[in-house]
Amino acid sequence: MDGIEFLKRVRASGDTVPFILFTGRGREEVAIQAINEGADFYIQKGGDPRSQFAELTHKIRTAVENHRTAEKIQSLNRLYSVLSATNRAMVRIRTKDECFSEICRVLVETGGFRMAWIGLADPERKTIRPVASAGHVEGYLDRIEISTEDVPRGRGPTGTAYREGRYTYTNDIAGDPSMALWREHALKRGYLAIAAFPFALGTKNAGLIALYASVTGFFDEEIVGLLDELAVDISFALKAIDEEADRRAAEESIRDLECREADLIDFLPDATFAIDRAGRIISWNRAIEEMTGVPAAEMLGRGDYEYAVPFYGHRRPILIDLTSESDEVIARSYEHIVRERGTLIADISLTLPTGEPVVLMGKAGPLYNRQGEIIGAIESIRDISERKRVEESLRESEGRFAAFMDRLPVAAFIKDAQFTNLFVNRHMEEIFGASKWVGRSVRELFPEDAAEKMIEDDRRTLEEGCRTAIESLVDKNGERRIFETHKFRIDRENKPPLIGGFAVDITDRKRAEDAVRESEEQYRNVVEDQTEFVCRFLPDGTHVFVNDAYCRYFGVNRDEILGHRFRPKIPAGDRERLDRFFASLTPEHPVDTIEQRIVMPDGAVHWQRWSDRAIFDRSGTIVEYQSVGRDITEQKETQAALEASEVRFREQYQNNPLAIFTWRHRDGDFVLVDCNRAAEILTGGRSRDCLGKTVSELYAHRSDLLSEIRECFPERTLISKELVSEHFLPGRLIHITAAFVPPDLIMVHMEDNTRRRQEEQALHENEQRLASIYNTVGDAIFQLAVEPDGQYRYTSVNSAFGRTTGLPSEFVIGRTVNEIVPEPSLSGILEKCRQAIEEKAVVSWEETSVYPLGKVTGEIRIAPIVDRAGTCTHLIGSIHDVTERKRAGDLARTAAQRLDTLLSNLYAGVLMVSEDGTIEQVNRAWCDLYALPDSPESLVGSTSEEMTNRILDVYASPSDALGRIRERVAEGSPVKGAEIALRDGRIAMGDYIPIVDVDxxxxxxxxxxxxxxxxxxxxxxxRQANSKLKLLFHITRHDITNQLSVLMGYLTLLEEKLPDAESIDYFGKVMTAAERISAMLQFTKTYEEIGIEAPVWQDCRTLVETAKTQVPLAGVEVKNSLPAGTEVLADPLIVKVWYNLLEDSVRHGGEITTIRFSMRESGGDHLIVYEDDGVGVPADQKERIFERGFGKNTGFGLFLSREVLGMTGITIRETGRPGEGARFEVAIPKGQYRSAMRA
Structure with missing residues (x-):
């Protein structure tokens, strides 16, 4: 690997380390390449070593200094970006946790720190608790514990920064003693330098941010100064977040308070409303809605005393408007006026607009805001009609009580806890004769022994609550009488209890008991014959007597009941009531009636009415009960049905959406006596104004209407007619239906038909439009009825449905989806139908189904149609036929895939550009041709102008190449085989082909x-080899020709000197051979170019025209029907093929008149057909004519024609019929033919 290659590898890895190339090469291009590849300096070896290495030292120092400066600038730029990004985040983010996480993320991703974390101070544990982090944390924060105290774990950079309130940093974690406790874990994670910055000290948000760099010496005063600004910004951000949170909490608290106030008013049991200073209603609670029947939605925001209308029927000031008036003014309308701390309380008696008299108590006062300012007024209204009636009833009751008690046939009394009489009735005075009972104790009124016994009973009554005693006292006549006294405690709230009692004179009863027992047997005989249930039972429930009717009713034998505690099953709701009923029976009130339910043995619940009598002994203790009952179940059911029917009728009447008017027959006329809410709404309240008026008054000029009603009334005939309203809906077209309700009512249903008639007309027109659209729209539309068994039946299809599926509407309508749609499409469609019904939403999908017309791919949409109850009754669907579009899309995708495969595997570079200059496609070969480092995909979307600028430098003559490119683009004409020289010596051949659409x-x-x-x-x-061979062949042929000429000359001379016949024959043969050799040499001259030149695209039509000029046609007409621009890829000598064919026809075809050239397609090949109208070719010679040497001339014409064509895969054969002319077919395979007109 040389230095340049090493430099490339270093820079390709992304390493920016300073690189100096120190080499012995001194070529300029090497130096330029080194600088271009990213070398900082290039130094050539040689010369004085001292100066050489002095320069090298200087370059190294300069490179390192430049590198450090660049890193410093990069670090500062990153920090400025960090400050900008974190400030944006702190402005945008409203939660602390999210803010901390975002700051850490920005510091690592934008600032380039190895790791960053934020911690908050924990005052209780005196530690720094990490709350957010980013970067290479790798469990580091789980292993550290930073103290805020001056202890070993608090003396690192983070603890020191927090404790001292200033930033702290160390640029060498490996060597700094303060990092001893954390060094091993820090170095393991690549932390080499650390800085910590405290923020928000002295607040609840106090904490710090710690940053770790992956290089030593990273932090300096400039960097930490910028980061300290970040800590200050965090302090301000946390304060802003707290203030924002406090503000939101305050606003939420205010909203909650307002909601609670509104709810409090809304749920007040009294009818309450409030108005603002302008008199507009701002609150109208549920209680006042129930009282007035007017919903809040109709009242809120209204003014002008609108709140008085539901009470008075018209607008007027009421109590809420009189709070500032004097009592004298208020007394004109209200009574019982009371003022309490600015609140006005008063009563008023009035008749509501409904005609109901009521007594209302109002309480009104000013309404204040939180600043104590009056913003309106509030009034609560309570219907005290019932209370007034109760008070009046109480007064009447007290009078009746006194009168009642005085007329009781028993002695009645009330005493206080000191046994002093507070009340005695007149019967008490009549029995004992004493006067002035009230205010005197029993010790003053009765003998001592009797008084003490009474007092002891009174004490026990106060303790036990009630008590019954048998007392023997002497009346005013001195006669001893027996009394059954019932005493009970009367409890009073916050007052000592009283003692009430009744003393029943049972002297005569005791005397009669014997007589009763004597008549009991007679009684038994009577009750056995009763149809009512009769029974007698002890207080513990043991039955001592039942009659036959009782046994039959409960289905039990008498022996199963008598002597047993028989008690039928009673529902829980009636059991407690029954217990209270029996407890209410007293000696003074021994008989009462109760209706109750029982559960029969078969589980049926029956109603019974029992008349029960409690039988007491002399001491007042119940000894027995006697009950007589009957089954009233049928009566109860009838009563409940009647009540329910009445309720339903009233509800139906009032809630009927049709306006109903009720008229009563009176003196030959009909009076409007009632109307429902729908009537009031329909008439805008005018119907109420007409209550009490007669038909004669309202329709005085419509005597025919009154006559019709009078005629129909006796016969109870239904009246139904449409007329123009005059009173209730003036000018509107209404339909009335009158039904007679015995004995004297007519109920008239009124409906405003004006809009309905208009809507019917509009609906009819709309139906016509929809029907037209329905049957002319291109998409198939169908409607399905949703049946209870989960089937979907076609109820309607449009004409497009039949065109799409091939199914006529008469075949489809009435059938289910299961009968029409085949599998596998059926299951999917049924599932989509169920989905549309369940979700009550439009469902769309694409489906391919097989119909009589074939496969149809459609975009199907199904929408549910639901009734008012929310039940889906129908489905409406459409099918948009996308079969052709789908097929075209598939073909387009296949073509695109093939094109991509072709382009990616072509050795030639291809660039496809849209008309606006955007690159749409480019292949790898193009990038390789022009040495572009980009991937083909990355170039798509750029412009051709950008591409041109990038590849110009590759051309040997950029300006000339640019001019040619722009010229071709401007002309728009295709260019084939243009050769362009590149700067590096390569040669490229290019084609420019415009892309045109079908238009x-x-x-x-x-x-x-x-x-x-x-x-x-x-x-x-x-070419050079062929040129040399051609030269050699030409020289050789020339020399042979010269020698052949000499030979033939000598043969001629020799023939003259040897005239004998045998010699002449031999010389003739030798001369013929010499002539043949000469002809062959001439032929080789003619066809010496065969195979020398590369095949080229040649215009067939032009070749024919050229050959015509080279052959003496002697009047033969040549019809050239080859299309203009028809080109074949063939040897340049192909023109000789057309020449040979023309010459052979003229030479050997006999008397021909016409030669025709034409073209057709056959099996994917293109055929050029040559035809003449001569004698044709014999059948046995059709193939031999292409053999070398066959024929009457040289024998090479058609042989070499086949060879010339065969060089590019083109074939020729004779297909004519002998006697009808020659016919040659030249078959051009795919790839060897093109039409320049299409290109």
Whole structure:
């Protein structure tokens, strides 16, 4: 390997080390090559050694200094790029982790550092914690632990930089004692120098950035100064990120607060709205939507007292507008006015626009912003109608309670916890005769023994909650009577409990119990005959009596029930209610009725109504229950159905999209009594204004309408007609349908048909347009019905469908996809249909299917059609036939692949350029020809002008070559076989071929160049050898001819001296042989050029025209039908072929009149056909005429013609019929023929 080659290898590896070539070669071209290949200096050996090596020393120092300076400049440029890139990153990035990672990445990738990492201070552990890194980390950060304290692990460059608050660096990790703890791991990873820069000290973001260089001595004051700026920038960036985060948090907090305030207002149980200072509604919560029936979307933003309309039916100031007015002004509209710290509270009784009377309590006040400024007002409205009614009811109830208690047939009382009477009813006074009961204790009213017993019962009542006792007391007449007293504790919130009670005189009941028992047997006989279920059971559920109806109903025997705790299964929801019901039965209220559900043995749920009586003993303890029940399931179901029907009717009536008006028959006329929401919306509220008016009032001039209704009403005939509205929708075309509802109602459905009529007309026109488009569009379109069983049935196809598939529409429509589409396409299409239905989206794909017309490749699109419920009912699809395009694309790709293969394997260089000068294709041979280092692919897309400038220097005469190139491009005419000399002595032969489209428009050009240097040299050597052989042959022929002439002369003289007959015969034969030798020599002269010259492209038509001029035709007409520009690659002597054919026809064809040249194709070859109308060639001589020496003349004409043609693979044969003229076919194989017109 010489110095130049070594230099090439060094520079090719990317190494920029200084290189000085010190060599004994002194040629100028060597020095130039060395400098061009990247040598810093070139020094030739020789001369005085001292000065020689002094110069070498100087050059070495200069080269090293230049190299270091370049590296320094490169490092600084990198750092400036780092600062720029990191600043951009810090402006763009909003998170610390992402910012740290990006800075480390830029420092390594742009700054060229071996490794970079960023760490944050951990105050608790007093260490630097790495948070981001880049470069050759290789686990280094897992092995180090940097302390922020003045300890061995804190005295390295990073710990020192953080602790002292200044940058620190070392340019020799291998020799710096401060790196002893980390040296081994650092050197193993290629770290030779380190610098650390603290940032954001004294803040929560305090940390540092550490950089490692792969060379010693990297850091100097200029570099670390730039990097220290980076640390300052990081401090500012972290501060900005924190401020931005705080700002976003504050904004988020404000948004959350606003959302919570809005949600709070929206979810307030009271109807609430707010207005701004201009009186526009800014809030309208859910409760007020429910109260008024007006959604917030219709109210928000409205002003001009719009908020009063839902309450009063018109615009007017309300409580929210009166907060600043005096109580006197407010009292004109409101009552119970109260002011609380700027808030106004008042009640108002009014009738809503719906006609419903209500009592509303309003609470209004100013609305403040966060600065305490008034920005509007807010009012909450509560419907207190029920509360007012309850208060009134309570007052009435208290009166009724007092009256009720006074009329009770039992003694009733209420006492406080000190056993002082607070209330006694009139019956108490009547029994015991005492007066002034209220305010006196039982000790004052009853004997001591009775009083103490009462007090003990009262205490236990307060403890237990309720108690029943049997008391024996003396009435005002001195008669002892027995009372069953029921006492209960009355709990009060934040107050001591009270004691309530009833004392029932059971003296007579006790007397009657015996009579009851006597009549019990009679009772049993009666209840057994009842259809109701009758039973008696103990408090623990043990049944003591059931009648037959009870047993039949539950399907059990009497023995299975009596003596057992039989209790039918009761649903959980009814069980608690039933327990409360039985607990409510008291001596004073022993009988009640309840409706409940039970679960029958077969699982069916039935409804029952029970009338239950609790039977108490003398002490007031329940001893037995008696129940009489019946099954009311059918009644309940009927009632529920009626209620549900009523609800559904009202919902359907109000939610019906059709406008409905209800008229009531009254005194021969019909009054508008109701209308639904759709009617109000349709009429814009005018229908409400007409409520209460009659048909006669509204349609006074339409007596025919009223007469028609009156005539139809008795017969309940349905009325349906279309007319122009006068009141509800003035001027609009409406359709009404009147249906009679017994006994006296007419329900009229009204529909505005104006737009529908217009839309029907537009729809009809649109359908006509769509039908026209549907059947004239080029793509096949079809519609499929989606059937429940997963089948897809054709419901419509357009005419293009039949043209594309060959299937007539009457064959397709009504059949399923499975019946029409063959496999394997069927499975794919079914899957695509399911995909379109599931995704509810258009699905596209390409599919090749076999139809009667053959294979069809189509771009298929299927779109789902869904109903209002979201169910896909149909699929609409289209098929765009791309069969030809697909086939053309495949052919184009194949042709392109073949062209690429051809170009890459051609020895000739090829350059293909578009009309605008863009290089579209270039092969490797082109790059090699012009010594271009680029790959062919990299040259594609550049311009021909750029290529021309790059290859001009290769030409021997660049300016001449450039002029010729531009001249050819400007002319646009093809050039064949142009030879161009290159600077290095090589010769290239090129073709320039314009590229035209089918319309003859030029689309680009092709340059085709081939290095023919070796061929030219071979041709020149061959030419010289042929020239020498020709000269030798010419001299030899000349000498033979001279000697033959002498021989023939002497033979003539000798013949004259030897006239005997036998000698004359011999001399004749010798003379004939001599003449033949002379003719042969003449022929060799004529054909001495055969095979000497290389085959060339020659115009056949021109060759015929040339041969015509060389043959005496004697009036024979030659018709030359060969196309102009038809060329064959043949020996230059091919003109002799046409000459020989013409001469043979004239010489041997007899009386010929016409000779014709024509061309046709046969089996891929081109045939030039030669025909005459002479006697033709005998069948046994068709091949012999091409033999050497055959014939009446020299016998070499056709023989040599075949040889001349055969040199380039062209053949000739005679195919005529004897007697009909000669016919020769010249077969030109592929590659030997071209048409200059096409080229």
């Amino acid at each position: 003859g428009k030029r689309q680009g050009r092709i340059w085709h160049f081939q290095d023919i240097t070796e061929r030219k040299r071979g041709e020149e050597a061959l």
